[in-house]
Structure formats: C-alpha cells, structure tokens
Amino acid sequence: MIKVTYVAHDGSRTDAEGELGDTVMSLAINQGIDGIIGECGGSMMCATCHCYVDEAWVGATGPRLDGEEDMLESAASEVNERSRLSCQIKLTEEMDGLVVHLPEEQV
Ligand code: FES
Incomplete structure (x- = not known):
C-alpha cells in the first residue's frame, strides 16, 4: 500500500492508503476526502x-x-x-509517504 497524506487548507491532515496505479485524485475520491x-473523472x-x-x-511526482x-x-x-x-x-x-496540500477552493 502507498500512503498519501492530504493536508486541507485549514491544516488538517488525512492519511489514505492507495495501490499502485491509483491516482492522487481517485484515492481522495474513494476515501471521501474533501477538497x-x-x-471530469480524470x-x-x-x-x-x-x-x-x-x-x-x-x-x-515528477514534472x-x-x-x-x-x-x-x-x-x-x-x-x-x-x-x-x-x-x-x-x-x-517511490511515492509512499507522499504529502499533497489542497487549495482553498476547487470551483
Ligand atoms: S479530475 Fe483532474 S482534470 Fe478533471
């Protein structure tokens, strides 16, 4: 499993565990992470x-x-x-432990 930490705009952190080939977006959706x-489904x-x-x-994560x-x-x-x-x-x-920060708003 590959651990990803999502840091919301208010600083709260949520950890999720994904599998090879998941995307940072699909994992967030599957885990119900706000932000x-x-x-468009990717x-x-x-x-x-x-x-x-x-x-x-x-x-x-690369360019x-x-x-x-x-x-x-x-x-x-x-x-x-x-x-x-x-x-x-x-x-x-290589992304096990990845940390991403979420923007204040998406729309
Ligand atoms: S879900 Fe990434 S561009 Fe739409």
Missing part, C-alpha cells in the same frame, strides 16, 4: 483536482504532464510551481 472534486478536462505537491515530494499546464489555468485557486492536477499523479512505490 478534491475530480469532476480526463484532464476540469482542474477541480488541483493540488500542491509538498516540496519534499516534487522529485518523486507536469502535457496539457496539465493549460488546464491549471482554469483552476479556482492560486497556481504555483508545485501545482498539479492530482488525477495525473499516478502512485508509484
């Missing part, structure tokens, strides 16, 4: 799965994929260099 909506058509990868994990940059322009909250679409972060063994 990730994932309206097809990079919405930006309601925006998250900020914790500084310590930027290397493990944004093609198309993510454009979609992030329609994110509801501020976008920074650690912004990702969580539906595009597929869990790998």
